[in-house]
Amino acid sequence: MTSLNLYKLNKMKKILTKVKNFHPGILDKYLLKQLLETFFPGIVVFTSLVFASDQFLYLVKQISNYGIPFKVAFLAVLLQMPYIIVFTIPMAILLATILTFNRFNTNNEITVMRACGINLRRLAMPVLIFSFVAALSSFFINEFVVPAANTQARNLMLWAIMQKNLPSAKTNFSFKEFDVNKQLKRLFYISKYEDKKIEGVTVMDLSKQGIIQVLQAKHAEALPDKWKFYDAVNYTISQNGKIMNTAVFKESAMNTVFNLSKLKKLHRAGELNFFDLSKYISKVEEKEKDNPDLAELKIRLYEKISLPATCFLISIIGIPLAITPPRARFNRGLLFSILIIFLYYLLRAISTSLGEAQILDSLFAAWFPNLVVFILGCWLFYRKEFLVR
Numbered sequence: 168m169t170s171l172n173l174y175k176l177n178k179m180k181k182i183l184t185k186v187k188n189f190h191p192g193i194l195d196k197y198l199l200k201q202l203l204e205t206f207f208p209g210i211v212v213f214t215s216l217v218f219a220s221d222q223f224l225y226l227v228k229q230i231s232n233y234g235i236p237f238k239v240a241f242l243a244v245l246l247q248m249p250y251i252i253v254f255t256i257p258m259a260i261l262l263a264t265i266l267t268f269n270r271f272n273t274n275n276e277i278t279v280m281r282a283c284g285i286n287l288r289r290l291a292m293p294v295l296i297f298s299f300v301a302a303l304s305s306f307f308i309n310e311f312v313v314p315a316a317n318t319q320a321r322n323l324m325l326w327a328i329m330q331k332n333l334p335s336a337k338t339n340f341s342f343k344e345f346d347v348n349k350q351l352k353r354l355f356y357i358s359k360y361e362d363k364k365i366e367g368v369t370v371m372d373l374s375k376q377g378i379i380q381v382l383q384a385k386h387a388e389a390l391p392d393k394w395k396f397y398d399a400v401n402y403t404i405s406q407n408g409k410i411m412n413t414a415v416f417k418e419s420a421m422n423t424v425f426n427l428s429k430l431k432k433l434h435r436a437g438e439l440n441f442f443d444l445s446k447y448i449s450k451v452e453e454k455e456k457d458n459p460d461l462a463e464l465k466i467r468l469y470e471k472i473s474l475p476a477t478c479f480l481i482s483i484i485g486i487p488l489a490i491t492p493p494r495a496r497f498n499r500g501l502l503f504s505i506l507i508i509f510l511y512y513l514l515r516a517i518s519t520s521l522g523e524a525q526i527l528d529s530l531f532a533a534w535f536p537n538l539v540v541f542i543l544g545c546w547l548f549y550r551k552e553f554l555v556r
Contacts, residue, residue, distance in 0.1 A: 194285070198293040201267040206301075209259030210252065217251050218244075239323060246320035249312040250437070256305045257477040258508050260298050264485025265504045272490050287552045291486055298482035305475035310440045317437040357387075365389065368396065370421070378411065379404045382419070394421045441471045463523045469533030470519075480537055481511070483544030487551035507543075511536055 268290075271277050280290065344353040352374050358367025365387040372380040380403055384396035396419045403412040439447060448464050455461075488503050515536040522532025 194290075195293040195296075198267070198290070199297055201270070202263045202294065202297055205263040205266045206259050206297075209262040210255055213255035213258045213262075214248070214251050217255060218248070243320045243323045246316045246323070249308050249316050253305050253309045253313065253474060254512075256301055256475075257481045257511075260301055260478050261481050261485050261504050261508065264294055264482050265489045268486050268489035277490060287486060287490075287548065291483075291548070294482050294486060295479070298479045302475045302478040305478055306472070309471055309475060314438045314440050321438070370394075372421075377406060379406075382421070384419070395419070396421065437467070441468065444468050444471070462525050462529050465529035466519055466522045466533050469530055473533045473537050477511075477537055477540065480540045480544060481507075483548055484540065487544075487547040490551055511540060514539060 268277070271280075277290075344351075344355070352372075354371040354373075356369040357365055359365075366385065368382075368384045368387040370380075370382040372382065380401060382396060382399055382401045384399035386397040388395040388397075396416070399416045399419045401414045401416065401419065402410055403414075405411050444464070445468060448461065448468060451458055451461060451464070484507060485504065488507075518527065518532045518535045521527040522529050527535070
């Protein structure tokens, strides 16, 4: 060992002796500073990766399938950013813990700390506190920011889908609406559309087999998730051309592009916080105890707690993984951390699918990945602290 390295080790030993005997807060501040220097870049990197892969494909799909303008689709994707950040915070915590303790281990600081009587349990305290604060922040984002952002994103996309076929200041035009199989579902004819006022609307609805419905209205309004017709007449015509029924409405509504009830089912959990979703589930249980959507809603409810808790639990794994043998040529902990992140989210996807299929209990399905992470982290920490020297 060179004299320079000996000098650094002696200096570090003196500092740590003071930290241990007189100022334990200095060690905590030192560790937290190192964690923060890696944590925020990790958030940026992981969020960018998820955005560039998953969300970019979603953006292209919305533009190609529905003809939504790029600016509107991009803004809707940006509104998904808080939800992505909630998922990437645990990744960033694990990366920050791995890199920080690997740096300590490479510089022999861990060896010096242990020589001064500072064990891994003492070193883990600042990490656990930091991860606990991160878990609270993740819960806050998931509880208050994500529901509002998801609601705005949904309304924006539906508004864009609805408005894309309505050219302003144009008369006597028509457009078609197709179903998922690219078959003609409805044909709209509009006499005049100006200043968001729609006049003289005729709709031919082919969505129901065996009959054709023709709706005529003096005025109409295009809302984000449906059309509203005023002073309307609806004709039900059989396949042989006979009028089966005629109904007159002062006001009528028609879900278009998306089914409103299905849309609410898909987005309800993402647009409510923990307490509101809990109340919503209670109402659904009172009306329909055998509702097949209850399992999915309950999993989403429990995940609002279990996902932020991952930030705290996954930090336990990082410390023992980062401390490799001094003569190791490369840090195996970094490679293992990437594998753990992949396996964790794979396990979460499988567990969630089994819970939605009611093969696993909803509570167990939401917390099972965290339970695996906790057991694995405790075993690795115990092995590194007490069995391996």
